[in-house]
């Protein structure tokens with residue numbers, strides 16, 4: 001038995017409107033024609049100079065703060081030189097020595113246990129273009145060239161594939177919460193290299209690690225970790241040793257193959273980028289980009305403070321638009337439990353059943369209308385059955401809650417005299433059941449409530465009948 005020790009290097013595509021150093025659209029997935037989004041700057045024509053896009057700094061600082069990192073007030077760009085046809089400049093602009101943010105953490109649940117994974121650093125850098133192999137020819141598409149990336153490097157805190165997946169899922173949520181990226185793995189907005197080493201339990205030193213590249217889904221990450229564990233364990237069991245190397249994962253064959261060893265690691269001749277000044281940020285700039293609550297903070301609040309079920313807390317904190325909607329409803333109703341139930345059982349169910357792609361962003365009614373439904377239910381002025389009718393109408397019409405209640409005669413009458421009359425009538429008409437109830441059958445209580453509801457044509461709240469029967473029986 002060996003202990004797995006892993007750390008991750010994750011590239012996240014920044015969701016900025018334009019590229020990192022020019023004004024071309026940063027629309028990697030949308031770009032239609034090859035080389036449509038290019039200009040003399042990102043094609044690196046002679047004499048062109050890069051100008052840093054402020055929006056990328058803004059989003060990277062937000063993402064860094066969301067990962068509880070320290071934002072460096074001064075960071076620098078460095079030139080990483082290498083030749084490849086997808087890189088017209090012959091170098092990448094990155095941040096080797098002084099990254100924009102460092103030393104943070106990401107908290108998340110792994111199999112029900114709250115864990116913390118530490119962030120070593122995050123820097124910003126540009127992406128390269130894309131090579132398309134067509135028969136014996138290779139074509140270059142530079143739509144992606146100079147589009148911005150954040151590279152997030154963790155500490156060696158990961159001990160299982162479950163740790164890795166849970167961290168990456170939380171990272172996706174964080175990126176979406178701070179608008180920095182959609183972090184969709186299928187669209188290559190998030191990709192991850194896993195560094196894997198093994199050691200005997202109790203060992204304190206780390207052994208040589210192997211970096212696995214080309215992992216583009218949670219499933220392939222999981223398979224690659226299993227496979228690499230077995231490969232290294234077999235070598236150690238046979239008395240061999242592991243060389244530090246980079247391996248390429250083949251997800252069709254479920255095997256990895258060596259890409260390069262430590263010996264043939266490239267010399268990138270890093271040096272400070274002469275075309276860009278140091279990036280200097282003020283305290284005010286950093287302060288203004290702080291995020292009040294992270295997805296995990298909200299999840300913990302829903303569990304501990306609002307006492308919601310674990311599943312509900314997870315659903316309501318997963319996506320920013322759902323979570324923001326819930327937060328607003330709670331502000332308007334002061335009733336987290338009922339707000340949760342109306343969102344998860346009524347709204348989300350409606351979205352699921354509906355054909356026309358409705359979501360929180362395309363609702364026809366204001367949030368105040370739903371809040372007022374919940375408040376009326378809480379004041380016993382609307383039965384929960386009728387509340388569902390009102391919400392269905394809200395989905396379909398432009399009417400407001402109070403208009404619907406008035407037009408459809410849904411208002412609950414709390415005229416106690418009329419209600420007492422109904423209760424008395426039910427008791428009078430069911431004398432046999434009353435005797436049975438009093439003698440031995442307490443379950444009949446609900447029969448009386450049911451009869452009264454029927455008598456009142458379901459317009460009144462069962463809670464009121466409940467109380468009245470307690471009094472009269």
Ligand SMILES: [Zn+2]
Nearest residue numbers: 022024039042
């Ligand atoms: Zn450009």
